[in-house]
Amino acid sequence: MRDLLSVDDLDRAAIEDLLDLGDDFVEVLGRDVPKVPALRGKTIGLMFYEPSTRTRLSFDRAAKALSADVLTFTVGGSSVSKGESLKDTALTLKAMGPHLMVVRHRATGAPWRVRDWTALPVVNAGDGAHQHPTQALLDLLTLRRHFGKVDGLRVAIVGDIRHSRVARSLAGSLQTMGSSVTLVAPSTLLPIHVESWEVDTAGGIDQVLGEVDVVYLLRIQTERGGGEVFPSVAEYVSRFGLTRRRADLLPADSVVMHPGPMNRGVEIDPQVADGPRALVTHQVSNGIAVRMAVLFRLLTSEVPE
Amino acid sequence: MRYLITGGSVLTESGPEDVDVEFVDGSVTRLEAGIQPDEHQVIDATDSWVGPGFFDLHTHLREPGQEWKEDIASGMAAAIAGGFTSVVAMPNTDPVIDAGHLARQITRHEPIRVIPSGAVTLGQEGTQLAHLDDLWAAGVRLFTDDGYTVADAGLLRRAMEYVAQLGGLVAQHAEDPGLCRNGHMHEGSVSSRLGITGLPAAGEEVIIARDLKLVELTGCRYHIQHASTAATVELIRSAKHAGLPVTAEVTPHHLMLDHREVESMDPVYKMYPPLRTPDDVDALRAALVDGTIDAVGTDHAPHAAFEKDVTFEEAPRGIVGLETAASIVRAAVELDQTSFFERMAIAPGGVLGEAAGPIVVGSSDLVVFDPEAEWTFDRPRSKSANSPWLNQRLKGTVTQVFTRSGLVSTDEEGES
Incomplete structure (x- = not known):
């Protein structure tokens, strides 16, 4: 697994694997020190083109609980069209050295475009009315x-x-x-x-x-x-x-x-x-664990086939 | 320069004939078998079709106002590369071609013809009539708000009454604004999965059905631009059966591609009307073959690379089409030489009242087209390259184009 763009890319075994890993991270998050060094030295880029406090915070928390660093780019919905293009922003952010991008955008397909432009692994954090895996x-x-x-x-x-x-x-x-x-x-x-x-x-x-x-x-x-x-x-x-x-x-x-x-x-x-x-509150806390599972799977070489 | 085109199958008044064509000083001077070369530049047209230069009823040249996408010079070069000797320039430029002086500004006679069309409404804003008399005096015969639909039926009726009296025709880009609001692709199974708002087929069909009633009411000649659905084909068929003065065009891409291409979310597949279903494609192909659809119109719509290098929903609509039209039509439908030139040159010319008939002594516009030879679309003459066929191998090659300016096509090295 290189990216997580759509649930259509996940078969049952891949989902079960991420859920198993999610269970492990639920346990980690329940510890006195809810943090592991799994992604130390890695940097996660968050590109959020829509106001999305909870999803952005959840990814931020997940990255930090794995000891990764976070680069965050957020922009209000209406000011996007006046600013630089999505492609230029993606390339600018890439130049700052993230190992993976998390993308939220109001248009269908934006995370696919970012993947193609940057050649980085991409996690879709919600594109248009399309996917939010x-x-x-x-x-x-x-x-x-x-x-x-x-x-x-x-x-x-x-x-x-x-x-x-x-x-x-x-x-x-x-x-x-x-x-x-x-x-x-x-x-x-x-x-x-x-x-x-x-x-x-x-x-x-x-x-x-x-x-x-x-x-x-x-x-x-x-x-x-x-x-x-x-x-x-x-x-x-x-x-x-x-x-x-x-x-x-x-x-x-x-x-x-x-x-x-x-x-x-x-x-x-x-x-x-x-x-x-x-x-509802379980959904929120499990969200952190499952995002930890996704980031871990995409950024470590421990890929059980 | 004296040219002798030998060995080709020439579309003459009595059909395809194996004759030689002598072309001197901008027109055909002899048309007979066995012409002996005499200080001619000889063009070997063996295995090729020779016929009237293609005529495009639907070209966006972007000049004035959007010259970073295309200008008249680059658009003409693209047209020549595609075998076109006349193109009708759409009026949705900046400013909109809604008055005579603007139409005169974009008119060209050489090396190929650029024929202006004019807006139906002032600024294409759909509220009041454009300067129709003024446009007519400047040579405009086809009036359209292409890119937009003249949505107000009362206004369109008055435009049709006015244009009918002048002797022109009204062409419609059919897209009901209410049904198609915020739409980016064909409304169907693919749009449903992608969560992209669709343009339903009915959005095109209700406008055409309504307009055909206005044709009955006004007697105005009416041309359907880029027909894209099977039901549109049925509307055209029944209108023609009823004797209404109606013509229609289809784009090469609607003959070749369907909405499943959009699964890639690649903005190169974004155009209006959108790519429809495989059943629609089949109906359009059949309609072009049986003549229900009169003509191919490219809807050549150049956009710069950076403009298309965005998400699907944010991308501008349209693809370039002049350079690949003949190849794509050839690949999409089985047409013999006579029918091919009928759809690509003679019928579209006829829509505008232009003589674009078979080759006769005196003809100026002529194309040599090898229907079997392959080429790669890797060097667009257009300023823009927004085409699904970029860098692809295509069958059917335009080898020479002649007009009143002489041999105007360029060879592989770019030399005339």
């Missing part, structure tokens, strides 16, 4: 640690799937791992040509509540109050919100996940978000 891996690690396995789990992904890289990465990797996936969204937020995804779909959360192991909620853009892709936030909640009443209808051992940041009261009820089913 480390998010998928942290979700799989969270599920495996909770259920003991991922194979056979019934997962409903609820919300704006059409514009979600999280959904694309998660759905693809869950399928690789043998889980069954149902996409739940208004038709305007289901992917175009959803038939090519080879998953089930549902037009309301009530249709899946009784027979899921995992409800995975996605953030709904409420800034414009709906109106473009659904009539109003209230109508969205009426059909797709995970209310307390609905949460009570879930099977006893099912869980609720969310990649954050959450809209409490929109896609998820505030009490459900803080309730015993919610694995």
Whole structure:
């Protein structure tokens, strides 16, 4: 493995390997001195072209827990077009000597371009509405640690799937791992040509509540109050919100996940978000471990085939 | 200089004939078998097709305003390399060609012809009519807001009424702004996987279906630019069946490539209309063969390397096409010599009312094309090289191009 760009590049064995390594790093992070010297002398470049506090902090923490140094380049969304090109920035950052680049960009394919321009190993930290493989891996690690396995789990992904890289990465990797996936969204937020995804779909959360192991909620853009892709936030909640009443209808051992940041009261009820089913904080802490696993795999020669 | 083209299959008024062509002082002077060389420069055209120079209804020359991509001189050189002796320059320059003096500025007669088209609306802004009379007086016959769609049906109706009275035609780049907003590629299984917002096929088809009603209403001649979907082909077919004054073009790339190319996320595959599905490609090929689509139009759209060296979504749209058009068309569809020149020269010329017929005594524009010879597209004459076929081996080679200026093509060493 040279890069981590898409979950499509990971077969089941490769995912299991990263999750095993993730388990090891969860243990490391629980130590009194939560740090190992595995990547001492290595430098990780972080190129973040979107505001992304949690993913950037998670990579930063993961790199430092492996004793790597970090070079961070961040830029606000709107000022990018006025500045230098992505290519020039990538080459500038490369000249500072990182051994690997982590790239977050609003456009599909940006991490592939950075890889081609710099010839460095690249980790995709989210490109457009396309892929976010480390998010998928942290979700799989969270599920495996909770259920003991991922194979056979019934997962409903609820919300704006059409514009979600999280959904694309998660759905693809869950399928690789043998889980069954149902996409739940208004038709305007289901992917175009959803038939090519080879998953089930549902037009309301009530249709899946009784027979899921995992409800995975996605953030709904409420800034414009709906109106473009659904009539109003209230109508969205009426059909797709995970209310307390609905949460009570879930099977006893099912869980609720969310990649954050959450809209409490929109896609998820505030009490459900803080309730015993919610694995949200586990997702965050497992995110550091799984990113450590990815960085370790890409930057050390210990490659078990 | 006196030239004698021997051994080729010449497209004459009675079809392909094995005759020799004498070309002196800018036109064909004799057309018969067995002409003896007499101080001629002899061109051996054995195994080649000789026919009217290709005619491109759809070229972006970028001058004035974007000369770092292309200018008229480099665009003409690219056209000659591709066997074109006339190109219609699109008006989406900076400034937009929406008035007569601007059209005159880009008109050329030598070494090949650059024929200006004019905008339908002022500044291509889609709100009021361009200076249509003024453009007409400057020689403009084809009016288009290419790059954009004239979206306001009421405004387009008035433009069509006006242009019909002048005797010109309106050409449409069909892309419904609402359906195609923020789109970067064909809306389908590939865009779904990549998470890239798509341009649905319906975005093209609803505009053409609507416009055909306006053709009925106004009687204006109407030309469909870069048809890209199977349903568009059906609309053209039924419009022609109904006797409407409609013509259509297809680009070489839409005959050859489909949206699966975009899986690479390589911006070289970004163009509007986007690469569609394999079924659309099949329909376009069949339509070009049976004449439902009249002409090949290259949509030659130069962009500098740095402009395309970005992400797919941020990249500008379009590829260069003049130099590779004949080879790509030859590879994509089975056309005999007569049909090949019909689609590449005669029909597109006819759309503009130009005499681009078979070779006769007096013809000036002539191309020698070897349909089997291979070449490598590794030395673009265009200022830009944004082509999926760069450095690729292609079949079908333009060997000589003649115009009123004489032999205008350059050989491998760049010598005339």
